[in-house]
Amino acid sequence: EPEVTQTPSHQVTQMGQEVILRCVPISNHLYFYWYRQILGQKVEFLVSFYNNEISEKSEIFDDQFSVERPDGSNFTLKIRSTKLEDSAMYFCASKGGDSYNEQFFGPGTRLTVL
Amino acid sequence: RKEVEQDPGPFNVPEGATVAFNCTYSNSASQSFFWYRQDCRKEPKLLMSVYSSGNEDGRFTAQLNRASQYISLLIRDSKLSDSATYLCVVNTPNFGNEKLTFGTGTRLTIIP
Numbered sequence: 348e349p350e351v352t353q354t355p356s357h358q359v360t361q362m363g364q365e366v367i368l369r370c371v372p373i374s375n376h377l378y379f380y381w382y383r384q385i386l387g388q389k390v391e392f393l394v395s396f397y398n399n400e401i402s403e404k405s406e407i408f409d410d411q412f413s414v415e416r417p418d419g420s421n422f423t424l425k426i427r428s429t430k431l432e433d434s435a436m437y438f439c440a441s442k443g444g445d446s447y448n449e450q451f452f453g454p455g456t457r458l459t460v461l
Numbered sequence: 462r463k464e465v466e467q468d469p470g471p472f473n474v475p476e477g478a479t480v481a482f483n484c485t486y487s488n489s490a491s492q493s494f495f496w497y498r499q500d501c502r503k504e505p506k507l508l509m510s511v512y513s514s515g516n517e518d519g520r521f522t523a524q525l526n527r528a529s530q531y532i533s534l535l536i537r538d539s540k541l542s543d544s545a546t547y548l549c550v551v552n553t554p555n556f557g558n559e560k561l562t563f564g565t566g567t568r569l570t571i572i573p
Contacts, residue, residue, distance in 0.1 A: 378559075389565040390499075390563040392560040395559070450507075452506070454503065455503075
C-alpha cells in the first residue's frame with residue numbers, strides 16, 4: 348500500500364539554526380500539507396500546497412517557514428531560524444485529486460530545538 | 462468558541478463496553494467530517510468519514526447532525542486494541558482550498 352514517508356524521524360537542532368524537514372508524498376497525489384503537533388496539544392494546520400504554490404497557510408506559518416517541491420517527488424518544510432517553541436511533531440500529508448479524498452499522513456518528524 | 466470541541470476525557474472503560482464520543486464544530490460552512498485515531502507518538506489515521514445519514518463500520522458508528530453542528534462516534538464491544546486518542550476532524554473548504562481542523566482529542570483506555 349502506498350504511504351507518505353518523512354525524514355528524519357527525529358531532528359535535534361540549536362535555537363537559531365535552519366532545519367529542513369523532508370516528505371515524500373504518495374506518488375499520484377496532487378495536494379500536499381504540513382501540520383504540526385506540540386506535545387500534549389492538538390494537531391494544527393500549517394500550510395497547503397497545490398500546483399506548485401501555497402494555496403492556504405495558517406497564522407503559525409510566518410516568514411520563518413517556507414515549503415518547496417523541488418523535484419516532483421519531495422515536499423520540504425524549511426524553518427529558517429528555529430525557536431524553542433518550534434519544538435513539535437511535524438506531519439506531512441497528501442491527498443489525491445478528488446474533493447472528498449482522504450488526507451494520508453506521514454509518520455512525522457519530531458523536531459527538538461535546544 | 463473553539464472550532465472543534467470534544468469531550469476532554471480520558472475515558473477508561475472495561476473491555477466489551479460501549480463508549481460514545483461527542484464533538485461540536487463552530488463553522489457552519491464545514492463540509493466534511495471525520496474521526497481519526499492517533500496512537501501515542503504516531504500519526505493520525507483515518508478511522509471513518511461521517512455522513513449526514515450516519516454510517517457504520519463494524520463496531521464503529523458515526524453520526525452527524527448538521528443543524529446542531531454535532532458529530533458522534535460510538536464504539537461497541539470495545540477491544541484492548543481500541544485504546545488510543547480519538548480525534549474529531551472537520552474539513553472547511555475555502556475557495557477550493559481545504560484544511561483539516563482537529564479537535565484536541567479524547568484519550569480512550571480499554572481496561573482488561
